[in-house]
Structure formats: C-alpha cells, structure tokens
Amino acid sequence: MGPLHQSTQIEQEQLSSIPAKLHIVLPAYNEEAALPTLLSRFSSLSGTIHTGMVVWIVDDGSSDDTPLIAERGMRDLDIKLVSHRTNLGLGKALKSGLSAVLELASTDDALVVMDADDTHDVGLIPELLISLQGGAEIAIASRFTPGGNDSTAPLYRRLLSRGASLTLRLAIPGIRTRDLSSGYRAYRVSLLQKAAASWGDSLIEETGFACMVELLLKLRAWNPVIQEVPFFLRYDLKRSPSKLQIGKTALQYFKIAVRGRSWVRQPTAECSKP
Secondary structure, eight states: OOOOOOOOHHHHHHHTTOOSOEEEEEEESSOTTTHHHHHHHHHHHHTTSOSOEEEEEEEESOSSSHHHHHHHOOTTOEEEEEEESSOOOHHHHHHHHHHHHHHHOOTTOEEEEOOSSSOSOGGGHHHHHHHHHTTOSEEEEESSSTTOBOTTSOHHHHHHHHHHHHHHHHHSTTOOOSOSSOSOEEEEHHHHHHHHHHHGGGSOOOOSTTHHHHHHHHHGGGOOOEEEEEOBOOGGGOOSOOOOOHHHHHHHHHHHHHHGGGGGSOSSGGGOOO
C-alpha cells in the first residue's frame, strides 16, 4: 500500500507563481472522526502553496459534532461553515458549497471539491493546481488513469464507478475522461461562473453521488480542457459509514447517460465560450 502523496520541491516552486485564492469545498455528513485530522492536513498544506486558502465545510444536517468542529476551527486556517438543517444529500451539499464560494470568489480563483472523510489525499492538491496553471480548466484526481489506484475500496464501489464511466463513455459521444465519477476535482472559478450564470439553479439537480457526473457533463458545453492526475484512493482511512446507496446511484447514472447528450449544448446563448 502506497504512502500518502508528498508535494515535491519542484511543485512548490511552480505553485509560488499562482496568484489566485484557493477555495476548498468539503461536503460533510457525520464526519466528526475524520475532520480534525483532515483540517490538520490542510493547515500543513497552507504554508506550502503560496496562495490564500479558504476551507468551506458544508454540514449536511449532521447529527454528530461535525458543525462544532467546523465552528471551532483550527489555527492558521480560514474556515467557513455552510449549514443544512437536515440531511439533503451530496448533490444539495455540493450545490450549497459552490453557490457560497461563487458569491465571493474572483475569476482567477481555483476551487477544489473533495470528500471530508480523509480518503482523499490533501497532498495531491498542488498537482491539481499545477494542472490548472498549465492550462486545464478542470483537473480530476483520477483512480483510473495510469498510476491511479482504488484497490482499498470495496469491490461493489469499484464495480459501480467503473461501470458508470464505461456506460457514460459508450452512451455519450466524445467523452475521453476515464474517471467520470471522481469526487475529488479542481476547477477554475471562471468556468464555474459561466456555467452558474447559464444553468442557474439547475446546474446541479441530482441529490446523490451522481451529482459529480452531472456537473462534469454540464460543464462540457464550454469545451473545457480536462486533465486527469493519478490518484491513490485511501478508502482504508475512512472512519464513518458509507452513505452510498448502490441501487439508487446506479439508476441515477443510467438516467444521466440518457439525458447527458443534451447537456453538451449551452442552455443560453449569452454564455458562449469565446
């Protein structure tokens, strides 16, 4: 089993020229066990990326101390809490997090979405940012690109993720991305601003795990440059019960495969990519 990714000195030197602020969105539901460790990792990261960093914790109606940990915060970290009174699902949490960031973010900022259960390696963020700096508009932490690995995840999750990617690539022409359902990605805020202005409240409609695929397919209307960065999923570090509902999620993926063809067209003309 490989170690957590460590940023190299070269990566840190490359990142020193990035002027944008980094916003990290963490949808969280009952993650009191993982959050302190994860926030500590962010605190260590903040001193190496040479740019302002804001951590947005979206508490999706947790019944444990997740919101209290967010409110207590951590030294050297700018943490903002977005709260749902009840559990609304990953899609709604992602939507709330993106909306909160886009209200304040500048066009040249970057936004990273990742899980709050400590299975996503914080040390990969510099590589994702370097991909954006190099011209990508979306950088995906990919389990399925060469060098990626999801061997620590249960077999049913691995089959579902691979089946979803295969089905969508067969159903929707032009998709080259290997890992369509990854919940760990970096975006240029400028791309998300265009999409939000065009799609409005319907940018994210799925409530469950399929929201990540939905968002990626809807962003394809702007022909974004997408780069996949090899990612070692550390599911063995997960401390909270899985929220994945296999049957419901598989059905959501199937519906997206049917509807996704139409999403390659922008919903309004005024937001056309120059």
